Amino acid sequence: MSTTFAPSTTKLEKLVGKRLRRREDPRLITGTATYVEDVKLPDMHHAVIVRSPHGAADIRSIDISKAKALPGVVAVFTGADIVGVGTVPCGASLPGLRRPDHHILAQDRVYLVGHPVAVVVATDRYIAADGADLVEVEYDIKQAVTDPEKALAPGAPAVHSQWPDNVAFTFHQNGGDIDAAFAEAEVVVKQRITSQRLVPNAMETRGVVADWKTNDRSLTLYTSTQIPHLARTLLAGMLGIEENRFRLIAPEVGGGFGSKLNVYSEEALTAWVSMKIGKPVKWIESRRENFMVTIHGRGHVDYFEIAAKRDGTILGLKLKLIQDLGAFHQLLTPVIPTLSVLMMPGLYNFRNIQAEVVGTFTNCVPTDAYRGAGRPEATHGIERMVDILAAELGMDPAEIRFKNFVRPDQFPFPTATGLNYDSGDYANTFQKALDTIDYHGLRKQQAEARAAGRLMGIGISTYGEICAMGPSVATPAGGWESATVKFEPSGKVTVLTGTSPHGQGQETSFAQLTADELGVPIDDIVVLHGDTSIVQYGIGTFGSRNTAVGGAALFYALQEIKEKLKKFGAAMLKAEEVELGDGVCLNPKTGESVTVQEIAGAAYRGVVIPPGMDPGMVVTKFWEPANFTYPFGAHIIVSEVDAETGDIEIKRYVAVDDIGNQLNPLLVDGQLHGGAAQGLGQALWEQGVYDDNGQLVTGEFMDYTMPRARMMPWIESSHTCTPSPVNPLGAKGVGEAGTIGSTPAMVNSVVDALSPLGVRHIDMPLTPEKIWKLTNGRNA
């Protein structure tokens, strides 16, 4: 036994809270990372999918003979072939939910543009594409409906003939006494507010490589997903294979934003094709397909009514929410608008709400979780309504917010929607944002600008969100997370996280936490994820949960392994009491010590096994949170509108976010900037548009305006910190904060700029055309 009895002299620097550059990056900046499309297997075949060009049609016939005759084409399959394959799963459990059968290949009807009709498999991707062009499908075109309000109108075409009203579900949530609130009201304001369809557009499209080994009855599936374990469970069910013979690998994943928090037809189809032909098969989604068949976000038409007193006190809020669901339910489609309802009260103190959600079928691709998932819609709504109320009352939008904030002494704060806000000081964070931007000075500047005929706006959003998803009771497939910490016999440390980071940087931040807790050099630590044969079961990455749930699971695993290290250390030192710190186990009475690496080595050799302990040095922890966390913040945007062109210039963007404690502030900055870009994208540029025939008009980057570098403002970001009591790290989550905070700040800013023209509300996106019409006296 190589015990040293001298205390360690090298004390390691504490890393949590440091702006460490990422350990993920060397492979990414040198082009040596492995995304799904980079996976190449021996005798790999390629699949290309034939898709519907119509929004609604009956399939009269499919002729695959020409495609099959093409040299290099190995197989062509249609909906008639997929007997026994399960339908695409949906995790929602709303009462009375109507669930259309969502087959992986269309049966006798197509329900949206892009609906998969056939799959062509060839030895080469170009030949597979040639083959797909040779598949001849005859359609009997039917009338489509793509606008959710039109879908609800009497006589509208039925998306699914068995449900002629196009209603998939209705959902009600009431809190407090809404009738009393509206009876007491001195003022009521109403507004219809839309949150348009958005296309998530991860830069890496989806892709799948499936490798079925017939003799082992085993499947290896590489797929670009945020939820490797959940996807394996659900796909195993669809394919009728055993989970323990099914290895799912999420290799490098090129962005998700919720769009890869799902289980898709193509994942099951590619696997099924591999099983059918007994060869590895690759399918890579084109960008056009990504626009057409990967989920969209948002898709709301909301009718708000807010009741208040003349002094600005908000009494209650009513909402009728029409959710454009699309033609089918993907994994969480019906759940998303229910999150909007939960978030309705925002940061405000009122306790009376009434909400009705009407989930509506349309001949469009399903909506589902897209960065923020339900909460941006709600936050945009409440933040717009507060501004509209302030305008109605002639109050300053800052003043009305201070008047209605939940106070610090009210936490934990039970909301009218049944949530329990964990911690916060909303007024303090807001004040910091106001001071940073010099709010009162700005209002003076604005008065001068207006006097000079310029259209300057100041937009405020004080947002809250529901993060760290979440308690299992509130999550369709479990809301816990898992972590394994293992010392290798050499003393090196491997961490396995059940989360599935794809850009968020946990290979770095989790190593920081591990290094600090164990006193091990960070270079001795490796963090692994995204492979179901390596990592214990986990839930995955979404809902700003990596750190606040996955990090908490890791923290508890680290505490448990520290206890084990102490017990083995005490046995090695023959001491009754030992202290563990800085990577060393010390007998305080004698001054003798052993390093954690020496303890780990001894635990594997089994030389000294304390009574009641097992050999080895591995701990796995599953951790269930007791609550969500509730980050919040204040975003303020100063803008100026060019009346002649309708252009909007963002002059300043100040964000003060409170996300609790931070493991690595450099990563936090990146999350906030990226989130803000997506939120500004919704406010100003992005919209997924279908025409009345069901064609996706914005089907490429050519017609869908993504935020580019020259369009983005400089974001002045700072923080306040009220640690969350929900988890031991005090972290709240940051993945979605920027997206939720930015959108209403931008819209409020432009509405404020145009308020001298009598403008009270503008629906997103605020395109120059829309703004020009307003500044030139036309109807937007």
Added chain:
Amino acid sequence: MNRTINLSVNGKRHTHQVEPRLLLIHYLREVVGLTGTHMGCETSLCGACTVEVNGKAVKSCTMFAVQADGADVVTVEGLAGPDGKLHPVQEAFWNEHALQCGFCTPGMIMVSKQILERNPDPTDREIREGLDGNLCRCTGYQHIVNAVRTAAKAGV
């Protein structure tokens, strides 16, 4: 039908028989085996596929391999030195946290190198204009702008 092409990729000579319709990006990824260059949109609008052809940044998703016959092509794999020393733009991207998922990054690095070769001391506005052909969905571009500015100071 196939045509023979001779070209240099990252300083190494290659001769291959290729279909005239083979895209340069597919040639680089699947024939040469360099998968650092990524296909993001197939329509030259996202820039993930940016490589250098004869010293100029080019979107390899909308160029045929046969058009690169005789050319010198540089991909992201060709930037670091033979000793593994990173190019200053790569180093700056790492230091400034200019990437998250990393999918757009090879293209971003190639175009950033080009921006600085054309203008060694760009303003932030010029950097943003220079990045206009490249999309990133993760970073909001702020750290990418920082990285290009930092690389400029390091003297590319």
